[in-house]
Amino acid sequence: MNLYEKLAAELEKQIKSETYRFGEKLPSVRELHRSAGMSISTILQSLYLLEAKGLVEAQPKRGYYVTYHPNQGKKTPVVYHPTQKEGTGDIEDLIQQVYGAHDEPSPTVNFAIGVPSTNMLPIARLKKIVRETMLDLTDACVQYEPITGNDYLRRQVAQRTSLWHHALSPDDLVTTSGCMNALALALMSITKKGDRILTESPVYFGTLQLAQSLGLEVVEMPTHGEHGLDMEEVKKTLKQTAIAAVIVVSNFSNPLGYSMSSQCKRALVNICTTHQVPLVEEDLYGDVYFGTERPLSCKSFDREGIVLWCSAVSKTLAPGYRVGWIAPGKYRDKVLKTKLYHQVSSPSLSHEVVARFMDKGRYENHLRQLRVTLHHNLLKYLKIIQEYFPENTKTTFPNGGFLLWVELDPRIDTSLLYQPALTLGIKYAPGRMFTLRDQYKNCLRLSFGLDWNEQTATALTKLGLLLQHQLVNY
Amino acid sequence: MNLYEKLAAELEKQIKSETYRFGEKLPSVRELHRSAGMSISTILQSLYLLEAKGLVEAQPKRGYYVTYHPNQGKKTPVVYHPTQKEGTGDIEDLIQQVYGAHDEPSPTVNFAIGVPSTNMLPIARLKKIVRETMLDLTDACVQYEPITGNDYLRRQVAQRTSLWHHALSPDDLVTTSGCMNALALALMSITKKGDRILTESPVYFGTLQLAQSLGLEVVEMPTHGEHGLDMEEVKKTLKQTAIAAVIVVSNFSNPLGYSMSSQCKRALVNICTTHQVPLVEEDLYGDVYFGTERPLSCKSFDREGIVLWCSAVSKTLAPGYRVGWIAPGKYRDKVLKTKLYHQVSSPSLSHEVVARFMDKGRYENHLRQLRVTLHHNLLKYLKIIQEYFPENTKTTFPNGGFLLWVELDPRIDTSLLYQPALTLGIKYAPGRMFTLRDQYKNCLRLSFGLDWNEQTATALTKLGLLLQHQLVNY
Structure with missing residues (x-):
């Protein structure tokens, strides 16, 4: 030694x-x-x-x-098994309650929010790039882009994949109006009404809403709290059932926060390739890693073009700018047509601006800072949760992103506790939103993308005390 | 006297x-x-x-x-009756030929293009407004907009309807990523696979593509070259057949260029209201009128919220900015959900910029100039067509917009003539693209949104001579 x-x-x-x-x-x-x-x-x-x-x-x-926590692992939820029991009631009502426009009675600490605080975004630099873009471009980007999207942006995004096993070229990419739009274009292109798709469980509610609006049946798969989809179950299901697409958040998943290991990613791509089932990969948080390097994507293991890799800057730079992209593999023609028929083209101005922002090195600079800020926030959250949340609370330990999944005592129903929490000026996303089955009622999702300050700390503490109080009453 | x-x-x-x-x-x-x-x-x-x-x-x-033309009226195509015969071949191939990305062998005068020349757009003023916006806004619009869209833009658009019978309020409006996106959101919200929709004939090919991609059956209606849909036929069809939606370009239609009279609009709204069939109104060209005032919309006659009014600045200000909107009437909730599931929100930056552009009076200023330019272009086009196109050529006489429909000798097939024209450096949109039936082969659509110069005049003349030459060969 x-x-x-x-x-x-x-x-x-x-x-x-x-x-x-x-x-x-x-x-x-x-x-x-x-x-x-x-x-x-x-x-x-x-x-x-x-x-x-x-x-x-x-x-x-x-x-x-x-950063070591004695409860790490021990108190992490292990595997989530979707129940056979279909959920009662519409999750739509719950989502509306959390995300609908309301006149809040008082200022709220919103742990339900799905984007980082504006204070974490490089507003001044972005404004500068917008102004520069206007000075440099002769046509102010007024005309339609080519259907594949802004060339400059596609080149920048391709460059960011240069360390992958299979790096992408600009031609592999199609721009979209954000990542949700990429997912929508993907699903519209490769599925039809009545088809079944396979997802994680719990799963991002936006995916559930999109699938339902397209008339797709969602098959939720057992999911490990630390590395995602249960591969054996996926394999079994793909063998037994006709599945039109698998859809997965590969890195720092929403809501669980886990990241699939490279092995899992490779395995999933292989299974999908064997069964010729398209794999829609949502990789929206991958750039916000807390480790030493960006985790790979499923796409980087994709030899046959089975993966539709979807990403965006919506969670890292400018949610409202609607700058996203998809690498649709062999479904490229279908995706291009769907994009053309539904939108004609992507919003040119913000796409040009983000391409410049990347090209000038500003994006990577900003990400470096954002990662540190979010990681510190996570540690602070975990500390308060350990101190003030009930003893038997479990949390995931995300290694990136800004979403934390909390599993509470099974007697707690986070949907019922939503209003009491709101009265204390606290919003969170109840677990029931993340499934169509009858479960996760004792879970909630917290964003740690909020500014860390006295107010945030107090709100999180209060939430813990509220939960403690609730348990005492049982 | x-x-x-x-x-x-x-x-x-x-x-x-x-x-x-x-x-x-x-x-x-x-x-x-x-x-x-x-x-x-x-x-x-x-x-x-x-x-x-x-x-x-x-x-x-x-x-x-x-502006009087002795042939006006006399040489206008009267009523187009869709044939029962389904078209052979896929119009997709033809559309791809005209609009697909090609390496053109030589510079081309593109009469097929669907937007006005960049030289007609107020680039410098737009750039100035973008820069001002960046200086004034503290947050550079980075965050998601509310799901209804940018308030400022909705207020500006609502103000522009203040002279309507039923003026719109900002709350009546939902922003979209351009007009095609508004149509897509509308159709996704009110129809399902297998439904029938009713359209004009000839009809904008984008509508056909969208309908086909959504699995909708298109019923093309007889259409008058000067005032649009044959109301009697519409009434009869709605009585006899289950129709999920009527879709119409109300002002300066694409491709015919006609504008429905106020009477027709009112009648159509009444028919749709009676049968409780949603009316999707595409009113994308209405601001570019050559008369003394903007024609009304169907929406302005809508008392029961049956009309989904779709518009944008894509044909008048900045195609690439994807700034559009929809007044979805009683289908508002459905449209909002579809928008949320597929896109989360509209592109914030360009929407804010266009709102400012309108608010500062720049939009109306620009439109005043654009109308004059396009009207003059139309007159110049008609003059050359009269002089150089075959004797029995008929054209519509649009009173706005920038699209002109030309009907030629029945022996001419404009799809077959497409390549020879291209060899001369001329592109147009063959008539066959605008229907799923077996007709309009002797028609073509010309944009008069091109810069009027020697090159344009020569190309148009050459096209006429090519057609003359073709007829001599028969």
């Missing part, structure tokens, strides 16, 4: 014994240098090792913080 | 006897003042009278031009 490995092992023991607890700061490099009598470079090497193991995290200019 | 009426009658006689021919300039006010010995004010009154009769047109700073 090297010197730095020894120090790392010692620190690891202290972390696992909760001498340094989750969210706390380790002694500074200088302090360790003094107390351990090792060189700065050795100490840094130990810390890098701990970081690689996911036990600590460097916060720029602040030091190293413990 | 007043003095000014006498002068007007005299001038009318000279126009009708072709002393002053179509497209020529009348003597100036000063010249008439001298020769007729009447006051300037009397002379202006006579000219106003002629203008009101549609015989002449004032061109700012240039004088009065003859």
Whole structure:
């Protein structure tokens, strides 16, 4: 054992014994240098090792913080098995209640919101790029784009896939008006009314709404809280049933927050290829990873063009700009036609602006900051949840994105608790929204894309106390 | 008879006897003042009278031009009766040929194009408004809009309907990503696969493509070249057949160029209301009128919310910006849901920019100029068609928009002539594209939204000569 490995092992023991607890700061490099009598470079090497193991995290200019949580794994929900029992009532009512336009009686801390806080977005730089674009372009982008979309944007997006196993070329890409629009174009192109599609469970409610509006039957699959779809079940189902498409959020899933491992991704692509079932991959959060590199996509394992990779900047840069894209593989012609018939073309101005923003390196710069901010937020959330939520609370441990799934005592119904929480100025997304089956009533989804401040901390604490109080009453 | 009426009658006689021919300039006010010995004010009154009769047109700073054409009416196609015979082959191939991305061998004068020339659009002013918007807005419109769309834009659009019988309020409107998107949202919301919809004939091919992609059966109705749908036939069909929706271009139709009279509009709304059939009204060209005021919409006669009024700035200001809207009447909830599921929201940046452009009076200013330009173009086109196209050519006489329908000798097949024309550097839209039936092969649609210059004039002349030549060969 090297010197730095020894120090790392010692620190690891202290972390696992909760001498340094989750969210706390380790002694500074200088302090360790003094107390351990090792060189700065050795100490840094130990810390890098701990970081690689996911036990600590460097916060720029602040030091190293413990990211290990004794409950990690133990308190993570394991596998969700969709019940056979169909849900009663329409989830539409619940969704309307949470996302419909209401006159709120008081300012609300909205943990249900599906986008990061505006304060986390690079508004000033974006404005500058818009102004520059207007000065540089002779035609202000007024004319229709080609049906495949803005060339500049497709080139930028393709460049961002250059490290994949199969990197994309601009020709592989078709722009869309955001990611939901990419999903809609995909499903309209490859399914027809009455078809069955296969999804995770719990699953993003927008996918359920879209599927229902297209007359598709949703088959929810058992899903692991840490790595997604149960591959054996998927395999079995594809063998036994006619499935028109599999649809999955591959990285930092909505709502569970898990990321499929590369192995799982490869396996899923293989299964789909074998059965010639198109795989619609929603990869909307993949750029916001907390690890050392961006997780791969299913698309990067796709040799036969079976994957329709859908993404956008809606969760990372500018939700309202409707800048998304799809790599539709061998369904390209169908997707192009659907796009043409329904929309003619994508919104030129915002697509040009985002292409420039990427080209100038601004997007990657911004993402770097966003990842750190969101990761810190997550740690702060988990700390409060550990302290103030009921003892038997389980959470997922997302390694990216900004969505956290919380599983509570089975006696709690988060739909019923929605109004009492709202009275306290707190909004969350009840678990029941994320399935068509009769389950997840004791779950909720929290966004950690909110600004971290006194108000947010207080709201989260209050929510925990409300849940505690609820349990006492049983 | 007043003095000014006498002068007007005299001038009318000279126009009708072709002393002053179509497209020529009348003597100036000063010249008439001298020769007729009447006051300037009397002379202006006579000219106003002629203008009101549609015989002449004032061109700012240039004088009065003859707009009367001896063939007007006589050579207009009367009623198009859809044949029972289904068309052979897929119109998709033809559309692909005309609108697909090709490497053209040489520069082409593209009469098939469906938008006005960029030179007719107020690029500099638009750019200025984009820059101003960026300076004024604190958040650069990055966040999702409310599901109904940008409030500012909806207010501006509502203001533009203030002279209607039933003016719209912002709440009546839902923004969309252009007009085609409005149509798609409308049809997805009110029809289901297998339904029948009723359209004009010939009908815009985009409507046919959309309907086919949604699995709808299209019933083409007999259509009058000057005022649109044959109301008796519509009434009969609605009585006998289950129709899910009627879809119509109410003003300066694509491809015929006619505008429905207010009477026809009212009648159509009444018929649809009686049968409780939604009326999807595409009113995309209505702002580009050549008369003295904007024609009304069907929506303005709609008391029961049966009309889904769809419009956009795509044909008048910025095709690529995808700024459109729909007033969905009583189908509002359905349309809102479809919009949410497929797109989440409209592109915020371009919608905000167009709202500002309207609010500052720039849109109306621009339209004033655009109307004059397009009207003059039409007159120049008609002049060349009269001189160089075969004797038995018929054209519609659009009173707005920029689309002209040309009916040729029945022996001519414009699909077959497409390639020879292309060799001459000329593109047009063959008539067969505008129906699913076996007809309109001897027709074509020309855009007069091209810059009028030597090249355009030569191309149009060449097209006429090509057609002449073709007939000689029969």
